[in-house]
Amino acid sequence: MPSDALTPLRMRHTSPMFAPHLWDVHDATMNNNARTNNSCEGWNNKLFNLVGHYHPSIWHVIEWFQLEEATVSTIIKQDAVGNPFQRRVRRRYVQLQERLRNFCVVRREDHKTVTHFLRGVGWNVTHQH
Structure with missing residues (x-):
């Protein structure tokens, strides 16, 4: 057997360390609540x-x-x-919250594909400053 042959990759499903309901912020976004889960x-x-x-x-x-x-x-x-x-909330964070909520509403109504939704959310989160 040649030394440059690739060994097969074995994958197995494991449960996540933290359940999605602990870190999912969709409901918080839709209800205009804080999206952070770290109050400290x-x-x-x-x-x-x-x-x-x-x-x-x-x-x-x-x-x-x-x-x-x-x-x-x-x-x-x-x-x-x-x-x-x-609490005083900076205008940019209020606007970000509105944009993220709009993305969720539009996605829920099937007006955007998952790819467009993720791209838009990612762009907003990384370019919020």
């Missing part, structure tokens, strides 16, 4: 932006926690007097 990511980004580096001293962390506690306390007090907190 935003908090971690906020921490990094406020502290300014990955390994802050304990004093910087304590100061940041005090500022964060004051912010949350203000939000709770405003809610108690009838002024509920409303």
